[in-house]
Amino acid sequence: MLPITILERNILELLNNSTFSLKEVSEKTGYDKHLCLKIMRDLIDKKLVIFDGIKFSTASSIPEETIKIINSPEVILSETMEYIETIIENKNSNLFKFKKITLSESDEIIFNAMLVNLEIFLKNSHLKKSASKDMRNQKVVFWGMGKMDSISKQMIGEIK
Amino acid sequence: MDIQQQTISRYKFIFPNDKLRDISKRTGINLTRIYRIMNGKLMKVSELEKFRIAINEMMKMNGEQEQILKSVEQAIIIHTPEELRKIITWIERKNSSKRYQDYVKKFEKNHKIA
Numbered sequence: 001m002l003p004i005t006i007l008e009r010n011i012l013e014l015l016n017n018s019t020f021s022l023k024e025v026s027e028k029t030g031y032d033k034h035l036c037l038k039i040m041r042d043l044i045d046k047k048l049v050i051f052d053g054i055k056f057s058t059a060s061s062i063p064e065e066t067i068k069i070i071n072s073p074e075v076i077l078s079e080t081m082e083y084i085e086t087i088i089e090n091k092n093s094n095l096f097k098f099k100k101i102t103l104s105e106s107d108e109i110i111f112n113a114m115l116v117n118l119e120i121f122l123k124n125s126h127l128k129k130s131a132s133k134d135m136r137n138q139k140v141v142f143w144g145m146g147k148m149d150s151i152s153k154q155m156i157g158e159i160k
Numbered sequence: 161m162d163i164q165q166q167t168i169s170r171y172k173f174i175f176p177n178d179k180l181r182d183i184s185k186r187t188g189i190n191l192t193r194i195y196r197i198m199n200g201k202l203m204k205v206s207e208l209e210k211f212r213i214a215i216n217e218m219m220k221m222n223g224e225q226e227q228i229l230k231s232v233e234q235a236i237i238i239h240t241p242e243e244l245r246k247i248i249t250w251i252e253r254k255n256s257s258k259r260y261q262d263y264v265k266k267f268e269k270n271h272k273i274a
Contacts, residue, residue, distance in 0.1 A: 002249065034267045035264050
């Protein structure tokens with residue numbers, strides 16, 4: 001069984017060190033109130049969230065093993081893939097850009113420098129806004145580059 | 161997993177509560193023979209076919225459903241447990257998204273009626 005869904009994780013992240021009512025969770029995530037209630041029920045069943053009658057908060061005694069599973073590289077990777085797949089499948093927008101290109105050595109150095117700059121920019125930008133817990137306006141950003149040679153080798157199982 | 165085992169496990173997945181008598185009734189195979197088959201006796205091709213007909217009738221499968229079952233059977237044979245785990249996770253994620261979508265749709269529909 002799936003340890004956690006993306007929607008559950010988003011709510012769990014929202015509730016981290018905070019308590020919110022159902023209405024507040026719905027406002028902050030942008031999810032329909034009834035969907036929030038369904039997700040909350042699932043999270044309570046999984047013993048990850050508690051409800052005091054008014055507000056929801058993360059359970060104080062989540063076993064170390066559960067946290068380890070939820071944050072395992074396999075689970076994070078599968079969530080990342082789900083995000084990317086959802087964005088690619090979005091027919092109404094042109095969010096995903098993909099190109100097969102040949103780069104000169106100097107252009108590759110320039111491109112790598114751009115990627116480093118982008119990463120630093122995103123990290124700093126996130127730090128400025130992360131305290132607001134405004135999940136509704138969160139963005140999903142992805143970037144990167146792969147070498148065709150190693151991708152092909154990985155596909156045929158030469159690289160694990 | 162051989163074809164006989166695959167067919168029996170698929171049958172058990174679709175009809176989890178069937179007793180030997182129910183299996184006999186559904187497939188038209190003699191009860192004693194069902195008992196033997198369920199205890200590992202090799203099936204005849206005609207019996208295998210009867211099991212398949214019972215499964216297909218229940219599932220009323222369309223092309224895609226038939227195809228996914230075939231792909232899964234193939235995946236079980238060719239992939240490592242680690243690779244299978246990735247496939248399972250992918251399917252489970254798709255299923256959970258669908259469950260949420262259906263939940264919202266169902267609620268909206270009920271809400272409109274009310």
